Amino acid sequence: MRNSQDKITIRQSMFVLTTIVFSPSVRFFPNYTARIAKQASWLAPFVAALIMLPMLFISVSIAKKYKDASFITVMDDICTKAVSRVITFLYILWLTLILALYVRYYAERLLTTILPNVDMLVFIIPMLILSAVVARKNAVVLARMSEIILPVITVFFVLCVIGVLPEVKIKNLTPISYLDALPVLYSSLGIIAIWSYMPFIFHFSSIISGKESIKKIGLQTLIAILFISFFSIATAVGVLGDSIIRLIPIPFFAVIKQLSLFDSIERIEAFIVSVWLLSDFVLITFFTIIALDIMKNMFKLTDPKPLAGIYTVIVFFISLYLVRSEFELKELSDTVIVYLNIAFGVIIPALIFIVGKVRKKL
Amino acid sequence: MAVLAALITALGFLEIIPLDKKEYKREIVLFIFLAAIALSLGLFYLKDPFRTSIAGHILKLIGKEE
Numbered sequence: 001m002r003n004s005q006d007k008i009t010i011r012q013s014m015f016v017l018t019t020i021v022f023s024p025s026v027r028f029f030p031n032y033t034a035r036i037a038k039q040a041s042w043l044a045p046f047v048a049a050l051i052m053l054p055m056l057f058i059s060v061s062i063a064k065k066y067k068d069a070s071f072i073t074v075m076d077d078i079c080t081k082a083v084s085r086v087i088t089f090l091y092i093l094w095l096t097l098i099l100a101l102y103v104r105y106y107a108e109r110l111l112t113t114i115l116p117n118v119d120m121l122v123f124i125i126p127m128l129i130l131s132a133v134v135a136r137k138n139a140v141v142l143a144r145m146s147e148i149i150l151p152v153i154t155v156f157f158v159l160c161v162i163g164v165l166p167e168v169k170i171k172n173l174t175p176i177s178y179l180d181a182l183p184v185l186y187s188s189l190g191i192i193a194i195w196s197y198m199p200f201i202f203h204f205s206s207i208i209s210g211k212e213s214i215k216k217i218g219l220q221t222l223i224a225i226l227f228i229s230f231f232s233i234a235t236a237v238g239v240l241g242d243s244i245i246r247l248i249p250i251p252f253f254a255v256i257k258q259l260s261l262f263d264s265i266e267r268i269e270a271f272i273v274s275v276w277l278l279s280d281f282v283l284i285t286f287f288t289i290i291a292l293d294i295m296k297n298m299f300k301l302t303d304p305k306p307l308a309g310i311y312t313v314i315v316f317f318i319s320l321y322l323v324r325s326e327f328e329l330k331e332l333s334d335t336v337i338v339y340l341n342i343a344f345g346v347i348i349p350a351l352i353f354i355v356g357k358v359r360k361k362l
Numbered sequence: 363m364a365v366l367a368a369l370i371t372a373l374g375f376l377e378i379i380p381l382d383k384k385e386y387k388r389e390i391v392l393f394i395f396l397a398a399i400a401l402s403l404g405l406f407y408l409k410d411p412f413r414t415s416i417a418g419h420i421l422k423l424i425g426k427e428e
Contacts, residue, residue, distance in 0.1 A: 301388050306377040310396045313370065317403035323417040332417040335426055 007209040010202075012143035014221040016286050017198055019146045021225045022153050023102075023279035024194045026272075027109065029229055030236035030251040032334065036187035038242040039173055040180035045229040047184055048191035049222055055199045055346055056218045058353045062203065063211040065362050070206035071349070072297045078356040087348065088298045094344045095291045099284060100318035101329075101337060103128065106280040107319075108326050113253055113273055124319060128312045131285040135308040139207040139289050142282065149278045156275050160268075161231045163259045168238030191229055193338040196345020198222070201286075203349055207293055249326065288312060366404045370397050 008016075033041035066074050075084035106127060107120040115123075134142055198221065202214060236251040239258070245251045256269045288308060296304040323329040356362035374397055381389050414422075 295392065299388055299392055301392065302386055303384075303389060306381055306389060307393055307396060309373050309377065310370070310393060310400055313373070313400040314396060314403060317400065317407050318416070320411070321403065321407050321416055324412070324415045328415060328417040328421065331421055331426060335424065336420055 006138040006140060007207055008139050008143040010208055010210045010213050010217050012140075012147065013201060013208045014198075014217050015150050016143055016146045016282060017201055017221055018224045018228070019150045019153060019279055020197060020283040020286060021194055022157070022228055023276055023283060025225070025228050026157075026232045026252040026276070027105070027250055028194065028333070029191060030233050030245050031248065032190035032338075033187040033233055034237050034242040034245040034251070036190075037180060037183040039237065040176050040184050041187055041237050041242060042173055042230060042234040043176070043180070043184045044188040044191055045226050045233065047188040048195060048229070049226050051188065051192055052195050052198070052222060052346075055196075055350070056215070056222065058350060059199055059202050059218060060215045061362055062349075062353065062356075063214050068206070068209050068211050070293075070297050071203035071352075072294070073206075074203070074356075075352055078352055078359060078361050085298065088294060091344060092291060092294055092298070094340060095287060095294070096315060096318060097322075098337065098341070099287050099291065099315045100322050101333065102280065102283055102287070103315060103319040104322055104329060105333075106277070106284070108329060109250065109276065109280075110273070112249060112326070114270065124316065127281065127284060128316050130281065131288055132308045132312040134285045135288040135292060135312075136305045138305075139286070142285050142289065146282055149282060153275050153279060156271060157228065157231070160256055160259065160272065161235055164235045164239055164255055167255075167258065168235060169241075170238075172238050172241040173234065189342065190334075190338055192346065193341035195222075195225060195229075196341050198225075198345075199349050200345045201290065206297060207289065249330070288315070363405060363408055366408065367401065370401050370404075373397070 029045075030041070033044045037044055062071075062074060066077075072084060072088050075087060079087075103124055107123045110123050111118065111120060134145075198218070202208065202211070202218075232252050236245050236255050239255045240248070240251065248254050253269055253272060256272050259268060288311065291311060292304040292307055295301065295307065323332060353362065374393065377393055378390055381393070
């Protein structure tokens with residue numbers, strides 16, 4: 001199953017995915033879902049999981065027919081080559097945009113949480129240099145790093161959740177009635193927007209081998225990210241209440257700040273920032289690798305790695321030019337990126353699948 | 363701006379020489395294209411770092427910001 005040269009296994013790719021999802025989960029989900037679904041926001045991950053299940057089966061169906069082929073090859077076969085190239089080009093643009101967005105989120109988070117009044121270039125430049133260096137190696141390096149990083153993140157997250165559980169007030173998470181159904185459904189879009197990286201990573205990487213075992217490992221990953229998303233929302237809303245959570249930029253951080261172990265160990269929020277940095281690093285580097293991989297398939301390159309440096313320079317300038325304030329960053333994320341993610345991560349693969357079924361290619 | 367141009371040129375030399383030795387023509391063409399984009403973006407940003415951002419334009423377009 002493992003091709004040690006430059007391919008990662010499906011299991012490793014899902015390790016990477018879970019690591020990637022951690023950072024947006026704790027930053028974005030509590031705030032987004034609390035604004036829409038209020039006290040019922042903790043139900044949104046379950047609705048999102050139900051909606052994502054068909055996507056998993058679409059992935060299984062594509063993997064059965066096309067094995068380890070990249071999605072560009074799949075699109076070439078299902079649609080015409082011209083349509084496939086246009087869609088692929090749009091994917092490169094989207095990927096560059098969200099990469100720049102995450103670079104900016106990473107810098108803004110450090111500025112908001114522990115290091116205000118520092119020039120953000122101090123954070124952005126080392127991160128992008130490090131990402132370019134790792135992206136120049138191969139995905140295996142990052143996948144093996146994720147195999148170490150994810151357990152660290154999981155242990156820390158579980159300890160934080162256990163620590164804040166006594167502070168959770170049931171009255172902040174109830175009452176739930178049928179009137180919450182639509183807000184919960186709507187708020188689950190924010191969660192799907194991030195989870196949609198799962199089908200995207202799966203389809204668009206020709207660096208992943210053993211795609212035929214996506215069913216079992218995909219389900220395990222879905223349960224893992226459901227666990228992270230549910231507890232990040234339930235603890236944040238349960239401790240502070242939806243009316244406060246919707247006003248705080250990084251709710252989970254605010255909750256952890258209140259955590260005190262045995263009245264002796266305090267200010268453990270610095271650890272969550274460190275864990276966030278690891279997650280952001282994996283996210284930025286892996287998306288850079290995928291962008292290079294898509295370019296490789298699109299332009300029929302032999303070796304796209306030398307492009308890593310210049311590509312990160314482009315991402316660097318876009319991240320600077322993307323937003324001017326945290327308000328713009330949040331507004332862009334909520335009103336544009338959520339829907340773009342759903343379009344590129346869920347709708348386009350689903351449409352390709354439907355076209356494939358109609359044309360009897362799948 | 364001169365520093366940016368020098369940096370991109372230096373990066374270009376570092377990457378293009380090994381690519382040329384391996385005769386990877388497509389990679390060289392794409393590298394030059396990406397370098398041109400990077401340089402244009404850099405110059406555009408450095409000319410006025412406080413101009414309306416991409417998000418500002420998008421939000422204005424969809425009527426979310428005045």
